[in-house]
């Protein structure tokens with residue numbers, strides 16, 4: 001009844017979080033779902049949006065064989081996401097802000113989004129938060145993040161410090177991604193991009209401030225995009 005009352009007359013935007021289940025060093029295997037959910041809760045009111053249930057499963061590739069890894073095939077994932085997006089349009093949502101927490105989903109989400117906007121004449125932005133916030137993260141921590149690196153671990157710890165697995169964390173868990181090689185499974189589940197940078201060894205007092213910056217950065221971007229869609233009558 002609430003949805004019928006609000007959509008689309010009062011609310012025409014939906015925020016849709018999604019990630020996957022995979023190893024994250026000492027941090028929890030639900031990291032890629034917890035973070036987009038956290039951001040969704042932080043931006044929905046500002047965007048006058050409802051939050052859809054999280055799509056907790058995604059495309060896990062190079063970390064699949066680490067304990068806890070769950071994957072679905074690319075074609076299944078794209079179809080599944082497309083069906084959900086179609087349902088959003090059917091409900092009456094005109095703008096979709098998808099918050100993606102997992103790099104393995106990027107290309108299929110891009111394809112599903114391009115298809116959705118064309119078929120429904122509706123609007124969609126898929127936000128890969130760690131990329132959108134990359135420069136802010138570098139400024140905040142003084143270095144770049146990484147998979148289960150500074151950025152992800154800080155956000156998980158802003159929800160619950162124990163989820164970051166600080167007691168089990170060792171710098172040797174980290175593997176630096178080498179250009180020029182595709183390795184399955186990748187030999188480490190903390191994946192960093194720059195030698196000497198990205199270790200999640202910050203002061204716990206920083207994590208809440210970082211969370212607010214991520215929410216503000218994603219919220220600013222999504223609000224700007226929605227405003228511009230409206231200004232063009234889209």
Ligand SMILES: [Zn+2]
Nearest residue numbers: 031032148152
């Ligand atoms: Zn992750």
